[in-house]
Amino acid sequence: MEETNFFEKVYEVARLIPYGRVTSYGAIAKYLGAARSARMVGWAMNNSGAKDVPAHRVVNRVGMLTGKQHFDGTNLMQQLLENEGIKVKDNQIQDFQKYFWDPAKELL
DNA sequence: GAATTGACGTTCT
DNA sequence: AAGAACGCCAATT
Numbered sequence: 001m002e003e004t005n006f007f008e009k010v011y012e013v014a015r016l017i018p019y020g021r022v023t024s025y026g027a028i029a030k031y032l033g034a035a036r037s038a039r040m041v042g043w044a045m046n047n048s049g050a051k052d053v054p055a056h057r058v059v060n061r062v063g064m065l066t067g068k069q070h071f072d073g074t075n076l077m078q079q080l081l082e083n084e085g086i087k088v089k090d091n092q093i094q095d096f097q098k099y100f101w102d103p104a105k106e107l108l
Numbered sequence: 109g110a111a112t113t114g115a116c117g118t119t120c121t
Numbered sequence: 122a123a124g125a126a127c128g129c130c131a132a133t134t
Contacts (some may be wrong), residue, residue, distance in 0.1 A: 039117080066116085
């Protein structure tokens with residue numbers, strides 16, 4: 001059976017995010033054809049704990065680590081991003097547009 | 109079973 | 122232009 005659920009698609013795309021790159025919930029949702037379902041992407045990430053999905057590479061459109069609150073530690077998400085060479089300041093990614101990875105364009 | 113919330117983003121006013 | 126409301130699907134209460 002093809003579990004072509006929204007969540008499965010989100011996990012698949014999120015797993016394809018290259019090292020040192022980040023994307024936004026809306027970008028993934030838009031790639032799935034549901035730009036307005038960005039919230040669902042966040043929900044999917046909530047279950048990402050049970051999946052091998054690098055949720056730390058997914059942030060909101062502003063590049064803010066809105067979901068860092070859901071990680072184990074307080075700065076775990078920021079630490080992971082900095083570990084990949086991404087600069088994070090005040091829970092916000094610096095040069096977000098520079099590290100931005102759009103599945104609808106680059107993954108094409 | 110129904111109502112509300114939820115890691116957001118778009119659209120209308 | 123800025124602010125407020127809505128929309129999407131699923132899970133939780």
